[in-house]
Amino acid sequence: MAVTREVILEGHIVDSGIMSKALDVIIVHNGQFKIVDFKIGQTNSDLSIARISYSAKSDSDLELITDRLLDLGGSIPSEPDLRTTIAKKAQSVAADFYSTTNHRTEVRIGGKWKVVGDQRMDAVIVVKGSKPVCTKLRDVKKGDRIVCGHSGIRVTPEFKHRDREDFAFMSNEVSSERKVEIAVRGIAKDIKNPDCKLVIVAGPVVIHTGGSEGLCKLLEKGHVSALLTGNALAVHDIEQSLYGTSLGIDTDTGVPVIEGHKNHMRAINAINTAGGIAKAVKKGVLKSGVMYTCVKHNVPFVLAGSLRDDGPLPETITDMNEAQEAYHKYLKGVDMVLMLSSMLHSIATGNMLPSWVKTICVDINPSVVTKLMDRGSSQALGVVTDVGLFLHLLSKKI
Numbered sequence: 416m417a418v419t420r421e422v423i424l425e426g427h428i429v430d431s432g433i434m435s436k437a438l439d440v441i442i443v444h445n446g447q448f449k450i451v452d453f454k455i456g457q458t459n460s461d462l463s464i465a466r467i468s469y470s471a472k473s474d475s476d477l478e479l480i481t482d483r484l485l486d487l488g489g490s491i492p493s494e495p496d497l498r499t500t501i502a503k504k505a506q507s508v509a510a511d512f513y514s515t516t517n518h519r520t521e522v523r524i525g526g527k528w529k530v531v532g533d534q535r536m537d538a539v540i541v542v543k544g545s546k547p548v549c550t551k552l553r554d555v556k557k558g559d560r561i562v563c564g565h566s567g568i569r570v571t572p573e574f575k576h577r578d579r580e581d582f583a584f585m586s587n588e589v590s591s592e593r594k595v596e597i598a599v600r601g602i603a604k605d606i607k608n609p610d611c612k613l614v615i616v617a618g619p620v621v622i623h624t625g626g627s628e629g630l631c632k633l634l635e636k637g638h639v640s641a642l643l644t645g646n647a648l649a650v651h652d653i654e655q656s657l658y659g660t661s662l663g664i665d666t667d668t669g670v671p672v673i674e675g676h677k678n679h680m681r682a683i684n685a686i687n688t689a690g691g692i693a694k695a696v697k698k699g700v701l702k703s704g705v706m707y708t709c710v711k712h713n714v715p716f717v718l719a720g721s722l723r724d725d726g727p728l729p730e731t732i733t734d735m736n737e738a739q740e741a742y743h744k745y746l747k748g749v750d751m752v753l754m755l756s757s758m759l760h761s762i763a764t765g766n767m768l769p770s771w772v773k774t775i776c777v778d779i780n781p782s783v784v785t786k787l788m789d790r791g792s793s794q795a796l797g798v799v800t801d802v803g804l805f806l807h808l809l810s811k812k813i
């Protein structure tokens with residue numbers, strides 16, 4: 416073993432599984448470890464602290480291990496300040512740039528630890544003056560100071576929720592049908608907390624499954640700070656409001672309506688003719704539904720475009736970078752995100768969120784729920800159920 420380093424892990428590292436993950440990382444990369452010191456917390460709230468020395472056969476293996484240990488919240492003792500390299504051109508950085516996780520991150524500048532702003536995964540850190548900020552590669556400008564290497568970087572992963580009451584429903588598991596009611600109770604309690612800033616991400620299945628009424632109730636009661644969705648939810652919601660169908664199916668009887676397949680195009684035409692959704696509400700063309708309720712209750716919404724969109728509606732943002740920015744704007748400072756039956760928009764949103772935001776993912780497909788929860792957050796809950804049923808249950812508890 417050619418090279419040796421030391422790392423310190425501190426926090427709820429035993430019951431959050433971080434200690435075992437750290438040792439696995441070293442072994443998987445052909446390294447060897449020695450636990451130099453290990454003090455285990457004695458109670459729920461006590462933190463544990465471990466000092467581990469590790470070695471690897473090559474510098475590159477050591478770098479890989481160090482990278483992963485930092486992601487797990489490790490810090491290198493008597494660490495120097497961070498290292499930065501100037502970007503020589505826009506959207507291009509040095510090859511050893513530090514790629515961020517969604518966990519709380521600090522960097523050491525002039526001997527002081529500073530919290531990185533706008534935390535999100537897969538970003539670079541730009542130091543602006545003395546302020547470190549997560550920045551997407553596409554937004555890097557020539558001359559920006561980019562954090563490179565590992566030194567002077569400290570990551571704090573979220574530990575498991577230790578509030579016992581919350582723990583029952585936020586246990587980072589995919590709920591089966593039996594647990595849906597318990598999950599709904601817990602979610603409703605959080606939503607009713609006036610300090611909880613909630614954003615809803617939703618797909619058109621909400622409308623197809625009769626979830627519109629439940630969603631409208633959440634919007635009317637002022638619980639939702641923004642609705643992030645795509646063209647389809649708005650189209651089918653307006654189709655339902657104008658013609659009583661969603662994708663040509665009568666939403667009361669579940670029976671296809673003759674010529675009903677044309678209704679969503681007629682809905683788009685009606686909104687185009689009115690000059691947009693808000694104008695359609697003002698002119699009395701649109702009198703009910705999710706989009707109507709957003710306009711009436713001043714809940715901002717974003718319709719992000721996709722390749723499969725019909726129309727699209729005038730409000731749909733078809734430039735993908737602009738659509739991402741619009742989502743990001745409403746996710747700033749959010750406490751909880753309810754992701755309802757949209758793999759596309761939920762994954763996009765998950766990528767923009769720091770790991771301490773509570774995310775609730777509702778989908779009928781367990782593998783989608785697992786995929787959405789698998790983003791290193793201890794604050795994620797998966798509910799495998801029909802979204803219409805879920806919204807119906809939730810609307811009764813708020």
Ligand SMILES: NC(=O)c1ccc[n+]([C@@H]2O[C@H](COP(=O)([O-])OP(=O)(O)OC[C@H]3O[C@@H](n4cnc5c(N)ncnc54)[C@H](O)[C@@H]3O)[C@@H](O)[C@H]2O)c1
Binds near residue numbers: 624719758783
């Ligand atoms: N006519 C149109 O313009 C049109 C139509 C459809 C989709 N789109 C667009 O395509 C993009 C992707 O659409 P998407 O988000 O619907 O697709 P998606 O495939 O990303 O997500 C749909 C999700 O709904 C889940 N689901 C299906 N039935 C369910 C139920 N009963 N209860 C709970 N979950 C259920 C699926 O498992 C899936 O994960 C969006 O931007 C959308 O606006 C446009």
